[in-house]
Amino acid sequence: MPDDGLIEVPLTINGAAVSVRVPPTDRLLDTLRYRLGLPGSKEGCGEGECGACTVWLDGLPVCSCLVPTFQCRGREVKTIEGVDAATLAPMLESGATQCGACTPGVVMMARWVAEHPEILGSHTMRELLAGNLCRCTGYDGIVEGMARMVGPKGTHHGGADSTEKKSRGERV
């Protein structure tokens, strides 16, 4: 560690190699927002409950408010700024965003499901989204947009509809 107490952390962000010097207390969320000019990820709670800060770390969705930046050395981070806007039309059409504060985190989760539709064989979309709190939409617009974004891949794996019916039926 150099004398200024900062740690040099080389990492990949949205496909580009960068290196940041951060205090050991910096959370990945702070580094993204205040040092790298990537304010798309939001802080909603700072304790991993709301999911507004969701990014992908080595391909898995995580709450960036719970990840110390120094742990990201040599790892790959994808943020909302790295998402292809063209994939999001179904979310827009279904009313998946209202105030937009939860939205970047929701999109990071929804895109992850869209790219890993096999998970819908074992989990419903509503279960997979349960770590992303939204106070505006009541979730229906998000779930609908996500289902449309996932498309037939999801239903093929027992997606929204069939899984939901099944889990409801199991209660009987």
Added chain:
Amino acid sequence: MKRIEGLAKLTGAERYVDDGPADAGLGMGPCLWGMTVRSPPPHARGRVKEIRYGKGGGGIDWSKLVVVDHRDIPGLAGGRGVNEVLMIGTDQPVLAAEYVRHVHEAVVLIAGEDREMVRRAVAAVEVVVEGEEAALDYRVEPTAAQVQGGFDANVLKRLGINKGDVEAALAAAPIVVEGEYETGAQEHVYIECNGMIGWVDAAGVVCVKGSMQCPYYVLNALKHTFACDEKGVRVIQTATGGGFGGKEDYPSVIGLHVALLAAKAGGGRPVKMIYDRGEDMQATTKRHPCLVRHRTGVDRDGRLLAQDIQVRMDAGAYVTLSPVVLSRGIIHAAGPYFCPNVRVDGKAILTNSVPYGAFRGFGAPQTIFACERHMDVIAARLGMAPEELRRRNLLRDGQTTATGQVIKAHAPSPGTDRVALMDRALVAAGWAKKKQEHTAFNAASDHLRRGMGLATFWHGAGFTGSGETYLKSRVHVAGLPDGRVEVRIATTEMGQGTTTVMTQIAADRLGLAADRVVVAVPDTTVVPNSGPTVASRTVMVVGRLVERACEDLLVRVGLGKDAKGAVVGEAVRRWHHLRNAEGGGPRGELIGEAVYRAPPGVQWDDATYRGDAYGTFGWAAYVAEVEVDLRTYAARVVDFVAVQEVGSVINPTLARGQVAGGVVQAIGWALMEEFAWKDGAMANATLTNYIIPTSDDVPRGGIRVEFVENPYPHGGKGSKGIGELPMDGPGPAIANAVADALKEFGVEPNRLPLTPERVMGMMEKAEAAHA
């Protein structure tokens, strides 16, 4: 039409208050981080004996920090500053001086470049409070030592409604049913916490920008505290990540705080204050807790003969908006029913809790919960189906409400058939069939119970009584040199879709493509005061003003009021062209204007609470189906039908989103959102243990939303208010469904939220009573 700023939000490109460059784009150095020292527990009330700086000592360089306490306020406003937050009253100090009235009251402000150092400095300030006996339970009469604020028995506002002769009617009624209903506080949990940036510009103007619903409320508060006129202050709204009422009154407080820090910092340096979730939950306003007592006379056919209703709300430690919340609460307390004799006695009680403020529904959800729960209690007493009791009492056109308002059609539209609305909800929910299935299911299941619950209700659209007339809202629609038009309103986008719907309204009225209409950023130097973004008034009231301002614009460019399409853009461009060719002087602005005028025939008397409380009402019938697990006592909503009449539906996706979102917020209020209080402070101020609904707590089939459309001729594009209505019905519908599910046990779920702990308590009480 798709949400205009939707793609920016989906891609993370939208910029909220904390998302801008470090210097907030002002070029005066990076924002200082501002934070707040608050009065500590356990004293919810008492004298501030001492403020000790430097507790814990080392490592804090105070010379690098800006510190403001109450003594700085006069000086920071040229010797004239006033330590008062202007809302309805002025009783709340900007910073507590000698006395604190609740825990977590703001006492000292600190700002500095290094956020971590500011954090440590805040922790190093000790506010020593000499505690006095606090009033923490609004439900009981205060002791002599608890009485405060110069109020009689801590009643800070009392309002009443009187119709007919309640005592005589109750004495004569064959059946009188009594009940007591209670609802708890609710935290807004907008996902973006409160945040603000303040600076003093080169001309000495005090500027504030940030997350807010009502720029002119913040402006008026700044004018008051800084003792200046509107030329000395400027307020700009940034993209706002949810409000729900939580950013109606509180932004005035945090706006004043950043402004004072910036004034003290000097040099035009901006100061940014962003609350974290814990501070936001502990220190900002919440929904008023409420206790309602009903005493209702009915005849043997279930006709309401008399309603005697007492409403008691916890106002918290300062007036804030409580008188108006109480007003809306009592007006909705008797429900959408005809009853010849009604008395509502409402009291807002001062306590030493954090002040309660605006929250979606604004007092109506509380009293509607009591009313609709009570209707089911009456039905049970009469051995009548709940829908039948409602069918017999729902208002018919021509009948009067508790305030004597005649409910009638708004020509040329037909009247609203509230019974048909209810029947539609019952059919959509499969009410009769489900009831039968549940009987069989509940008999067969050892640990699950299912039930159905109904609520029929109303929500007054826009401000109460003469509120809009006093407000005199003003709207501008500017014609731009390139032929586009710009809607200039102070009514804000906070997620509900204002920008999109206002664009639709102006584009429609002028026959322009949507991309020929822009909605201005709410900046008080640009937009006139179109009133606050509250009370479900935006589309109905401000939308109508936008239509009229469009008409005014047409006249100003020499067109007829009904002109539409390409000629409009042409005429706007021509106006600018001529103006520039002629003058050579400063470019004139082309502005169409409209100022509010009340619809004809609306009469309200504020002194007697008689007359037309609202120009119109939204009407709704909601049905909840729940399942209660007798092993965990968890109640879950498994199906929900929401049928409403809100005038015309202008944007179906946005309208559905308002209803689904409101219903789910109300599911949280009804089943899970519980406050843990300690000495008047919120003890569970984290999202770990203040639980709001997730996607998995919503019925798997979604909220089933249906609209009955019946245009309201005095609302923008035929609309009535929509935003608050969906918060009103789910609470009682769910509680009624829980009562239905657990009817074999004889429990009365008359207190929200129905957490598993509370359901367990009810079940144990019922068992003990049967033993």
